[in-house]
Amino acid sequence: MAHRRSGPNKSWLFLVMIWLAVASNHAFTQPLLKHNPPQQARMGSPIIIDCTLRTGPDLHVQKAHIFFRSGAETTYRSVTMQSIGDNWQGIIPAKLVRDKNFKYFITFLFDNQTLKTFPEKNPYNQPHALELLPPAAAVTIAPPAVAVPQKSSPSAPTASMPTPVPSVSSAVTTSDTLQLLSPEPDGTYDAQDVLLAVSYMGETELDPLRVRIDLDIRDVTRQAEITGNLITLTPAELIPGRHIIKVQAHDVKNRLIPPVSVRFFIIGQEKSVTQAPEKMRAHVYTDLMYEETGDKGNRVAMAGAELSGKWKSFAYRGNLFFTSLEDRHFQPRNRFSFSISNKWIGVAGGDVYPRYNELILAGKRVRGVNGYLHLGLVNLDVVYGQTQRSVKTAWTRIPGGTDADSLQVNRYGTFSQTLIGVRPSLGDGRHFQLGLTLVKIKDDTGSVAAGLLPKDNLIIGPDVKLSLLRDRIVLTAQAAVSAITQDIYPGAVTSDDVERAFGDDFELPLDPQTLDNLLIINDSTIPLNPLDGGSLAYLVNLRVNLLQQFLNVGYRSIGSEYISLANPWLRKDLRGFFINDRLRFLSNRVYLTLGYEQYADNFSEQNANPAIDLRTLNYALTLLPGENYPQLNISLRDQLRDNHVDTISVQSYQISSLLDSTTVVRDEREKIWFRDLAIQASQNFRLFDISHQMNLGYISSRNIDDFEDERGAGHVSAELSNRIVMLSLTTRYAVPLTTTFSYSHNVMDGSGIPDLNYQTMAFSGEYRFLQDRLATFADCQYTHIRQQSAASADIEQNRMQLRLGTRWQFSPGQSLVLEGQLWRYTMNLDEVSSTANATDSILRLRFDRYF
């Protein structure tokens, strides 16, 4: 009988419960980023990047950015993403979409300082690459040149405005055309009189999911009402001056309908769209959240402001972010910055994220000043600021009885840490650039009363870039050598100290103390011998974008003693090469990706452990045959970790206090295969005159231990198998309603752990009113987890998540989001034990104001 279990069994059950709770909580709180990257875009057109991010109740986004660069650029630019509920969007300005070799990646920084990125792995070095098509020649209904009653003579619409395209273009074009019914080309209107109406009376109908409407530089498709033969839109806000609307569409047979555009004028004091970038843009927001987890309530308030604009040839940008989570006992969570720059000179103050050399300084937050002077032939970049602030030591008072009380360190303080970096370079980077980066980081020992191991770090390294054929062939190489003193409390050693330690015969070429402004050198300095190569890092990378393929080949070696506190996430003691090739066939309808990496992990073997071979083979096939056919993506990843140990070591230890010796069996054999398979398919179709998109997915992940059959009883096996099946259906109705139904089933089993079985069903919908100014959204998600173990009864856990919210744009540029979420957990241990229930909730109110 279950209720007569012995004590150890209950202990086991208790441990499993804790493990399950932790595991499930981990599963629930892991942020889930969904992004369908566009494969193509058009030069001179803005690129709109959309994604969906789902986080747990205790994880909040601090920053969301799209980093992007064109081929000639050595560093990434960024735009901030804005959120409406779980949906995030950012727009890469048209003027920066100008080179065929265009790449981007997305980053979300959470308040616990973790990151979620797309691509998930190594986004900085392997960003998503887009194929940029030449600018489209739009079919313009407006006459090519018409005199207008404004002072300035407007240029032709196609010259000033980009022509966006849907993410996947169809090569087939229908002879039927869109007919512009309103407004009249070059018509003059009061702002409230403008109505866009475009009809399509072809042999088929429009596909509402593949219509895109741009008003000036904004995508306003969501404001439109779209049916099979009519598109209407009443623009919400039109300033006096010239405006251009462009409409692009496909019909239900996936044929591209020639686009139309129209130029019109709004009466009033003219503010031409060509002047729009000059205007200062600003955004302020507040986000208030109340979350209740178990019996604990937690209030989080966030507020921020962003502004950007142009002044003469300069662009400026400012950012403020305040949160109630700011705590002087932790590193700063508030953020602020202001920058002003042009092509040649720029300065940024506040929280800056300089990138000088991938090995040395690559995006680390510095609170200070970052500036540059780029003259083309000779350039200089300089940064100075704090990479961490001091956090005071926490003390505990120990009562001394008759003696005086004493203080004991409860938590050591964190030193404030200052970074100074400089990078002179030669060449503007279009064809050649040679740079040299020097970075020094040092803890301030006086900043806290008691801290642990204050450090001093010096890193120097060159970088070079060669570019041919307008960045179709790019060779980059970077190297760096570091020196770090792990404890500068004792100060620098002197020549006398060295002589005392090594004898009078030992002579140093110079006194280390004379170098303490550069680096404090003592016996904790690494490396003691810079010539042994352990503190050297380098990487070489060749990228070739020619002949319908994108080849990326490189070699990297990061020494075991290489440390840059300005780039603490760099993986050390790793050496090897990678090659990745993405081929395009059949007018970009077929993509084939092949990749191979071979690294030696722990290659220095300084820690007495064997080196591990890491070999990874990637293959992926993507089929984009057109929207009448399924889009298919298959990817496989095969990785081997092999430390080449094939014997078990048995060692006897004599313990001095005992007569007997004890034997320790060490099984250090590691030969594990990680095999991942992912298949995803999606299909657009029409049913009952309504557009649907169905997605199917299967993911299999297996860890295979080659020595599984030979392992001893006490060995925790690495064997694991995880299989996920996913299904979702998104429907966009003729009315402004979008619904999504999804189902997923996840089965995980492994040697030595209980089997886990997850099933999740979710239904969500969004209905928009008042031409998209008011929207309501609701999600309902049910998750069932069953844990099965031979040693105990099954454990079941259920979670029901409800989410309800509304988004209201109550006036142009002002919106409110009100959202409530409720989680209900139920855990059934067995039929006898009590059921554990819990309810968590979140209430969130967000206000946005755009100027």
Next chain:
Amino acid sequence: MKIAHLTIILLAGLGMILFSTTWLWAAPQEVAFVLKVSGEAKIKKESSNWATISKGMRLHNKDIIKTGTTGLVALVFLDDKTMMKIRSDSEVQIQAEKDEKGMHKRIIMEIGQMWSKVTPGKGSFRLETPSGVAAVKGTEFYGIADGDGNTMIIGIEGIVEFFNDLGKILVVKGTTGKAGKNGIPNLSDTQVFEDWAQDGATNELDIEFENSQGAKKHLKLKYKMQ
């Protein structure tokens, strides 16, 4: 098993909801849209009661539009951009059917005043009143039907064929066709009439001038009549 049952029930339920909502929301095809509204104007769709008409509203076959004493509605047909304005105190039904030749539009007006500028080439356009039918192929005209069954067609541009069981006339620019409820259509020169459809419309004035080098230039001025 519980989960399996729950899954099946939820799937079936969602499927039914999806099917029913899909069926309900499969919208009929639009034939025109409302470009402008001023004053009091209402619309009655086939399966609903009278509702206030608004800018951007989509019109379907058999919709009825009624204007009040201050009302005016401008609408545009989707196939050929034919524009039609309905003046105050009018009631018209729009009937439109599409075939391979285009969209055939029938405007049933018991009472009221309308103006139309018909785009030639596609489909057909007919104004039907109690005393006659005005068949139009590319022209601009006014149609007036009083409450006693009398109809007046005022030609502005092109030709309108105005007929009933008793006869047929061609109304051209500068002429007016008239017919009583059981009378023969007759033609006369147009007398002074109110060109109400042009109010507020944007007009264009093209002025040609020559500079000192002898080059001819055009200055186009756009203006609105108040």
